[in-house]
Amino acid sequence: MKDRPITFSIKTRSQKSRARTAVIKTPHGEIKTPAFIPVGTKSTVKSITPEMLKDLGAEAVLSNTYHLYLQPGPEIIKAHGGLGKIMNWSGPTFTDSGGFQAFSLGVALGKNITKFTSSARPGYDEISLKESGHKAGIENAMIPAKIDEEGVMFRSIIDGSAHYFTPKKSIQIQQDLGADIIFAFDECTSPHEPIEYQKRSLDRTHRWALESLKSHIENTEAFSRQALFGIVQGGRHEDLRKESAKFISELSHDGIEFDGYGIGGSFAKEDMMTAVHWVNSILPENKPRHLLGIGEPSDIIKGVMEGCDTFDCVMPTRNARTGTVFVNDNTDTKDKFAYINLNLKNAKYKDDMGPIEEGCGCYTCKNYTRAYMNHLYKAGEMLGGTLATIHNLYFMVQLMEKVRREIDAGRL
Numbered sequence: 001m002k003d004r005p006i007t008f009s010i011k012t013r014s015q016k017s018r019a020r021t022a023v024i025k026t027p028h029g030e031i032k033t034p035a036f037i038p039v040g041t042k043s044t045v046k047s048i049t050p051e052m053l054k055d056l057g058a059e060a061v062l063s064n065t066y067h068l069y070l071q072p073g074p075e076i077i078k079a080h081g082g083l084g085k086i087m088n089w090s091g092p093t094f095t096d097s098g099g100f101q102a103f104s105l106g107v108a109l110g111k112n113i114t115k116f117t118s119s120a121r122p123g124y125d126e127i128s129l130k131e132s133g134h135k136a137g138i139e140n141a142m143i144p145a146k147i148d149e150e151g152v153m154f155r156s157i158i159d160g161s162a163h164y165f166t167p168k169k170s171i172q173i174q175q176d177l178g179a180d181i182i183f184a185f186d187e188c189t190s191p192h193e194p195i196e197y198q199k200r201s202l203d204r205t206h207r208w209a210l211e212s213l214k215s216h217i218e219n220t221e222a223f224s225r226q227a228l229f230g231i232v233q234g235g236r237h238e239d240l241r242k243e244s245a246k247f248i249s250e251l252s253h254d255g256i257e258f259d260g261y262g263i264g265g266s267f268a269k270e271d272m273m274t275a276v277h278w279v280n281s282i283l284p285e286n287k288p289r290h291l292l293g294i295g296e297p298s299d300i301i302k303g304v305m306e307g308c309d310t311f312d313c314v315m316p317t318r319n320a321r322t323g324t325v326f327v328n329d330n331t332d333t334k335d336k337f338a339y340i341n342l343n344l345k346n347a348k349y350k351d352d353m354g355p356i357e358e359g360c361g362c363y364t365c366k367n368y369t370r371a372y373m374n375h376l377y378k379a380g381e382m383l384g385g386t387l388a389t390i391h392n393l394y395f396m397v398q399l400m401e402k403v404r405r406e407i408d409a410g411r412l
């Protein structure tokens with residue numbers, strides 16, 4: 001086995017669950033796991049600088065290949081020396097494969113394919129489209145993406161232009177973007193698709209996994225500095241999930257396997273942990289497991305207990321921009337991770353002189369009141385989103401530190 005750019009060292013294995021603490025060493029520093037990875041979709045964690053991100057304790061950033069491919073284009077990022085360099089972030093970086101967005105912004109738009117299909121709230125990408133303000137693109141993106149055995153044809157959300165992603169293309173783009181950890185190209189299906197479709201799709205995802213691995217190994221320079229994670233799919237079906245976990249964990253080319261694993265899929269919320277349980281009973285323990293697109297604190301805790309190591313999601317940062325912040329709920333004596341969501345736009349905070357959270361060590365809580373936050377949102381001042389983003393990401397960092405302490409102490 002050739003030297004790989006990342007290593008994964010397990011520190012503590014829980015006796016009570018599948019939880020573990022570990023360290024992922026990358027060429028740009030360490031990630032203590034379990035960890036939440038903030039999302040910088042378009043090579044920026046919206047509304048904050050990398051210095052703020054570092055100060056609040058975040059260790060890595062995940063960006064989206066789909067968005068960076070469309071804008072500014074991988075050649076521009078490469079010319080800067082890669083994703084970390086262009087955004088002035090010196091820590092570890094991840095990029096996803098673009099598969100989820102190609103499908104959720106193409107095929108699935110209007111069919112409500114999001115991470116959680118049964119939830120009543122608008123899906124991630126529908127909100128994302130509204131935020132992006134690209135009207136022409138939104139209309140054109142409604143034209144369904146076309147999947148064939150080689151790849152997916154989709155429309156740009158920016159200008160409606162047609163694009164074609166194959167596994168090779170996704171890997172080449174991710175090599176240009178240059179993140180430390182990249183993902184194989186996969187098809188993310190809706191749980192509403194019939195089993196026949198899920199089977200066909202899974203075969204395709206498995207073939208694409210091999211093509212992704214081959215394409216990565218072929219580029220020896222990129223291969224030596226970037227780790228590639230394979231993605232497990234299989235919808236809500238136990239046999240398919242297990243088959244996928246087995247296939248992806250055993251897949252090799254020239255004796256080289258994936259460096260870690262992503263667990264993908266669009267879930268009915270109640271199905272998610274069952275699927276994760278099936279998958280992690282098969283994936284080898286000695287490599288990191290990333291649960292894609294999951295970031296609700298209560299879901300993260302469940303994912304940790306099922307043996308997942310890293311998580312990413314836009315939710316904590318998106319919520320912050322719309323005025324919703326996490327606050328620990330210390331009145332709940334049964335759940336040590338209990339928290340509540342506060343909406344700072346609520347009129348009851350307009351003269352509240354306390355911080356967002358009493359005792360919180362973040363920059364925002366040390367310096368500003370709820371009344372000021374309420375005013376910033378009401379006045380449409382952008383600082384509101386920045387300050388709330390700092391608080392929410394600090395909350396996530398603290399949550400994960402607590403999770404690691406609990407695992408190390410044998411209590412989770």
Ligand SMILES: [Zn+2]
Pocket residue numbers: 356357360361362363364365366391394
């Ligand atoms: Zn705070």
